[in-house]
Amino acid sequence: MRLLKLSIPFLSLLIACNNNQPSKDTSTDSLNSASISSKKFALAYRDGDNIVVSSIDTMKQVSFGGATDPAISPDGTKLAYTISDSAGNRNIWVADLEHKTQAQLPVDNHNHYQAMWSPSGNKIAFSIFDKGNRWKVGVINTDHSGYQILESKSAIELYSPTWKNEQQLIGHDLTNLYTLDLSGKIIDTQLLTELIGKDLSLSSSNRFFYTKDGKKLIFNAGNTDIVKNSVGPNEAIYVLDLASKKTSRISPEGLNVPSLYVTADDQIFYSASKTSDSVFKIYTADLNGNIKLLVEKGMSPTGASK
Structure with a gap:
């Protein structure tokens, strides 16, 4: 099997860009050892056909194309991503953002x-x-x-x-x-309808995240909201308190949230749109429902730990 590699080498493909930040002055930054080591990247997401890696305020950004599924490491120094070829094969690569190397x-x-x-x-x-x-x-x-x-x-x-x-x-x-341990043994099984009820619907792409203390589950799921031009059920972010069995909604009504990521220190990142054909924006939230817009155009965000 011949893997379809990035059309341009990694080092030259990383470029400065910060066109997506909500309301800040732009600045450029070339990808070199000094600039990378002097800051921590904290956010990765898709912007069209490109992956963007940025600081949390989006003032510092680099991007490259030809990949999907951006996943920034907890310390913000590495990026995992998926490369697909014309035969339909999908493989994971990891880029070291500090040393400017990559490997499958x-x-x-x-x-x-x-x-x-x-x-x-x-x-x-x-x-x-x-x-x-x-x-x-x-x-x-x-x-x-x-x-x-x-x-x-x-x-x-x-x-x-x-x-x-x-x-x-x-x-x-x-x-x-x-729940599985690293030996592959299933150590716990919970019926989803008993956890989240029967009013919410799931697809294979919906994710569940435990909070750091293990007392809550954060997840996205389909609901009965009516969103203009939406195809299929609208999705939202919910938090389930495992002790009280109470489920609370995090994302506002009127938004479709198909992509969710939660860091190990309980930062919530998600992309959402008002309609199925509108631009997706990226937000961050905490467990109390405080929400902040991060990026005006982007999808599939992941974040580093604080």
Whole structure:
């Protein structure tokens, strides 16, 4: 298999850009060792066909094309992303933003994507289509050792994996929410209708995140909101208090939120639009529902820890 590589080498493809910040003066910044080491990147997202990596105030930005699924590491020094080729293969690469290098993860599989960093940044989990034609969770250390597929012998499919903590992951199959340890053993199974009720709908792309204290679940799901020109159910962000079983809505009514990411220190990042054909904007929020607009045009955000 010949992987379709970036059309321009990584070092020359990274460019200065900050056209998407809400209301700040622009500034340019070339990608060199001095500029990278003097600041921490904190946000990564898609802008059309480009991936943008920026500081949290978007004053410092670099971007490159030819990739999807941007996932910035918790310390803001690395970026994982998906490269697809004309044959439909998908593979994960990792770029070191400080040393300006990139490498493909050594995963013996031609359909894996959507990297998710562990809280320490020492491991990466991802969705992988196994030889049994089932979606599973792949895990690999960031030094490229320890690659494995969790629950590889089970008939259960696992969608949209996230990290519960450094030693456990969660994923769902539209019916149950599963917790797995790093040996691949399922250590907890919870019926989703008992967790979130029957009024919310799920797709395989919806993600669940535990809060740092393990007492709440943050997730996006479909609802019955009516959004102009929307195709399919509108989606919103919810927080479930596991003790009280109370679910609260974070994102405002009238917005469709198909993409959600929560950092290990409970920062919420999401992209949302008012209508299905409008521009998606990127927001950040906290557990109390305080929301801030970050980027006027962008999708699929991920963030670094503070």
